Amino acid sequence: xxxxxxxxxxxxxxxxxxxxxxxxxxxxxxxxxxxxxxxxxxxxxxxxxxxxxxxxxxxxxxxxxxxxxxxxxxxxxxxxxxxxxxxxxxxxxxxxxxxxxxxxxxxxx
Amino acid sequence: xxxxxxxxxxxxxxxxxxxxxxxxxxxxxxxxxxxxxxxxxxxxxxxxxxxxxxxxxxxxxxxxxxxxxxxxxxxxxxxxxxxxxxxxxxxxxxxxxxxxxxxxxxxxxxx
Numbered sequence: 244x245x246x247x248x249x250x251x252x253x254x255x256x257x258x259x260x261x262x263x264x265x266x267x268x269x270x271x272x273x274x275x276x277x278x279x280x281x282x283x284x285x286x287x288x289x290x291x292x293x294x295x296x297x298x299x300x301x302x303x304x305x306x307x308x309x310x311x312x313x314x315x316x317x318x319x320x321x322x323x324x325x326x327x328x329x330x331x332x333x334x335x336x337x338x339x340x341x342x343x344x345x346x347x348x349x350x351x352x
Numbered sequence: 353x354x355x356x357x358x359x360x361x362x363x364x365x366x367x368x369x370x371x372x373x374x375x376x377x378x379x380x381x382x383x384x385x386x387x388x389x390x391x392x393x394x395x396x397x398x399x400x401x402x403x404x405x406x407x408x409x410x411x412x413x414x415x416x417x418x419x420x421x422x423x424x425x426x427x428x429x430x431x432x433x434x435x436x437x438x439x440x441x442x443x444x445x446x447x448x449x450x451x452x453x454x455x456x457x458x459x460x461x462x463x
Binding site for chain 2: 277294343344
């Protein structure tokens with residue numbers, strides 16, 4: 244079965260510092276990978292997906308098939324980045340998302 | 353911008369009672385999902401629905417649960433004979449394709 248691992252439950256960084264939220268997955272094929280974000284009292288929303296290879300709000304994530312990782316990075320954290328971040332995987336096709344446990348990012352002024 | 357909406361935002365029910373959680377997906381989406389998140393745990397898949405039938409369900413989604421799309425717009429999750437361990441945040445999502453759009457969730461508290 245597919246599994247998504249986010250090893251850090253909480254990550255605290257200072258404003259302006261680089262951020263890396265780790266995500267590893269287990270799946271033998273080529274998955275679709277996503278990062279979802281949940282700001283305080285708001286719904287889960289898509290931050291980015293590996294297929295689009297774009298940068299959203301300064302965040303990027305690169306799929307590393309060799310390491311089965313999809314870490315989320317931002318060079319300079321902002322206070323408004325404080326939120327829960329969930330890495331998710333989907334087996335190609337219209338299959339449901341499998342989520343990691345999430346990492347709470349706290350950006351300290 | 354269209355959104356998935358869920359009602360109620362918070363539901364408190366007594367153990368053994370039945371609850372219905374409601375969702376209005378985004379209108380042109382074809383795929384619908386229910387997920388739940390027990391406090392402090394990860395978001396777990398319950399069931400997916402496509403073309404008016406269940407397309408996939410998890411081990412959690414046993415006979416206690418059922419889903420319906422009664423009128424072409426609402427998408428409901430019914431939980432029969434609720435247990436304390438059913439207390440969780442329940443999220444509905446709809447999708448036109450790979451990207452899923454989530455509702456704000458219903459917090460279910462079973463007492």
